[in-house]
Amino acid sequence: MTPQPRSPRPARYGRYAGGPDPLAPPIDLGAALDEIADDVMSGYSPDQALRELLRRGTRGTRGLDDLAGRVQQRRRDLLGRHRLDGTLQEVKQLLDSAVLAERGQLARDIEMDDTDRTFREMVLDNLPESTAAAVSELATYDWASAEARQAYEQIKDLLGREVLEQRFAGMKQALEGATEEDRAAISEMLSDLGDLLEKHARGEDTEADFDQFMSKHGDQFPENPRDVDELIDTLAKRSAAARRMLNSMTPEQRNELMQLSQQAFGSPQLMEQLARVDAGLRALRPGEDWTGSEQFDGDQGLGLGDGTGALQELADLDRLAEQIEQASSGPPLSDLDLEALGRHLGDDAAVSARTLAELERALRESDYLHRGSDGDLRLSPRGMRRLGRSLLQDAAGRLSGRSGSRDTRQAGAAGEQTGSSRAWAFGDTEPWDVTRSLTNATLRTAREGGDPSRGLRLDVADVEIAETEARTQAAVALLVDTSFSMAAEGRWLPMKRTALALHQLLSTRFRGDRLELVQFGRYAQRVDLAELTALPPFREQGTNLHHGLMLATRFFRQHPTMQPVLLVVTDGEPTAHLEPGGESWFDYPPMPRTLQLTVAELDRVVRLGAETTFFRLGDDPGLARFLDAMARRARGRVVAPDLDDLGAAVVGEYMHARSLWDL
Structure with missing residues (x-):
């Protein structure tokens, strides 16, 4: 049987999203110089004019002001969309489900002793209004309903995964359906991590200590830190964000959460281990913001892990805002964290920032600008000529369009013609060399694939003028x-x-x-x-x-x-x-x-x-x-x-x- 030819796969086209556009034209330094020219001649120094250009952006490229505005808008969106009681609300729903299932079981179980039934109903009827206190009181309750027991166990499992997610991104999903062995592995990791941090604080750790820790627990750190300092940096940022999240809650929410956390995995030891790790990180990275807070006023609840992620994102946005502000006033744009910019604002923002950074570097390294003896950036002679050429072209265009203006390009010149010629340029008053001009037009037409015998179209570049011996100065x-x-x-x-x-x-x-x-x-x-x-x-x-x-x-x-x-x-x-x-x-x-x-x-x-x-x-x-x-x-x-x-x-x-x- 003859195989049938495959139909070609349809081509799909879309916007390139792999970084800078590989087909984008190179940076036009001349155009950039033209853009800063007005600021320079208005009294700005070239340094200031360059900063203004970077702030407002160029044609097709967002400027620093736009990027700063988008950073602040993203920040407002996070604060205005969310609230921090997501875990508390989820625990309350699970608790309500457990109590409802238990009441149903008590009503259906006709074989249960009446005294026992009455006691159980009394416990359920007198549960504290506080979700944390109710969960704590039910810790020793003997559930009659398997469905209720399962819902209550989910509370402890949820709390365990959430408090770990606060410090270690990705733990909530990784520990879903975790066994006792998994939890034991987490407990061992926390113990080893605490030991490593304390050893590092004393200056007694070695490279082998870090390698041994990562060999044993590396699968729980997707960031894949290369050394102990990178590990500490990553964990400290997350831990500080978790602290700021707690600070951002109302006192009532914070108290509820602290009480509930003792039920995480049904093991108070987990919180003790996390507290030890937090204390070690805070001592090693005191420069992180451990005391700040934010005002969330949205209606979408965030759990502990997601809330910590939101606080971490807010911290990233604040760092970006500071970097952009500094770049607007002095330090080079190369200091901008392009990866964070793309992560929070999208690839187009990172591409704009990268383009601005390349423009800044190219201008500073070009021979359009140079450093004076006092260290200030100045226009070089070549830069002055480039600006003058651009302004002269603009003046020439306006001159030709002025109503009632004279035609200053008179035919004729002083002195006798020398027999030589050169290309015409604006300002020349000498007569055209018609022979050479037509020859140029003929050769150009042939090069472009045209037929000179069918007619010529004269281009400005074709025109040559006859030079003269003398000219009035x-x-x-x-x-x-x-x-x-x-x-x-x-x-x-x-x-x-x-x-x-x-x-x-x-x-x-x-x-x-x-x-x-x-x-x-x-x-x-x-x-x-x-x-x-x-x-x-x-x-x-x-x-x-x-x-x-x-x-x-x-x-x-x-x-x-x-x-x-x-x-x-x-x-x-x-x-x-x-x-x-x-x-x-x-x-x-x-x-x-x-x-x-x-x-x-x-x-x-x-x-x-x-x-x-x-x-x-x-x-x-x-x-x-x-x-x-x-x-x-x-x-x-x-x-x-x-x-x-x-x-x-x-x-x-x-x-x-x-x-x-x-x-």
Whole structure:
């Protein structure tokens, strides 16, 4: 008979749950750097900005704040869903079943002596209201009903398994239906454990002692500890949780339970052995929380074992909350217990934490950040270039979309063409090399499997420009207002982004140009890009444009062969000027002498032939009138961009000035 081919098993697909997604893209450090850039330029240190990124998370990855919130929600769920009298309620139900079965047997047994029946009924009728006291009183009762006797024996068996489950997870199930031999083995284990703990406390135990203990009783410890310290750590956490569970009960519940525990397996010696073990663990691990308590207010009863597990989980959640809080403020995320996080919050939480930890490690080890001489984390030159490139791309995109904006990419350039070409980049004003551009498009189309004879689609990457021998060089002074109002009105960050974008443009596309960054508040001073990027918001008042123009004039005179370009970003009229002795004089509203000195310094800049543009931020009518007058005097321009458009406006004005010289 020809065997029939097996039908293929249907494929089943589901979410990958084995840890980090093996198909996930690698960590994009550049994108992460972009995400912390705004915080850095707002005045945060890179360390603080990195912490903020880890707190809020990245696209597709939960942050530490979210994980902390889920930890607290899990904690609230545990406390709000459960109560701790589950074992007491279960014992009461078994006791009620035993008494009911016994009464039924007494009523049915017509052969029983009436005196005996009356005595038994009297015992049952006068049982104490306390469940523990009733169980204790019935310890010597001679049950007439086999069903009742079995229910009562279940109480002792349940109590024995529950009190062991409190200290040794898994005992309740392992000892279900246990024989006397099983109980004797437990008793022997507790005795040997007590001996081992006391020997360890005296410093007299050896590795052989631990190996001998595990060889004899190892099947009762599924955690499989590797040495005596791991064994003690595991047991101490559980024992401390059991103590906290008792502390969390009402005094009545606690008293009931302590009395009932004496009936565990019908052997008071069990509690004595457990007390010895608990005392040994507490002495060896005093750092565990042995005195805490929790407020449970739910309606689902927990037995002793499950209640201890809940207290242990609460302790784990508290440790996780502490680790997350510490990770948010300093220590590395690698200290987070990912196993515990996944166990209590799910694999997705552990994956998010692992991703954040890898991102943190990669950023700290990357060359985007470096440690300064003072030990603080700072943006490296490569990191600054990466941010500048990103901001310049954003400015270029906004520039191309600005309504009424000029096309600054004029055809034509200064000087004669050299015959060589290079790839086009934003900011280039040279004409295209059409032949090379079409050749590039043809080769690319063929590589991609297309047919060039059926037509070409030109891509930006195909374009090459013709290089020229000479190009006009510029000395660009960017004056940025750093008065208090810039920070108070949310203009601090756009100002820094603008400076970084312009610096990137000059350092990559117009390397012959020179850029001077000048910040002016109560005083003015030249700053390099790293200083400006890290500059925190100032709280002192004063807009000393006079001093800023003085520094611009000095810069232009240091580069007499270059075309001067003055770009001023401000949100207020001048309220300060520099006195001959070097002191800054501040007054508001602006005093005539401040305006007079500022205008006089502008005239010096104009005499040097500077192309001048003022960028007005805000809608102050007094500032608008002042800057309009200054622009007319300098034969310059006033631009009033939106904050988000400031970078594009400054870059556009610079490019416009360059295009005028090249024509």
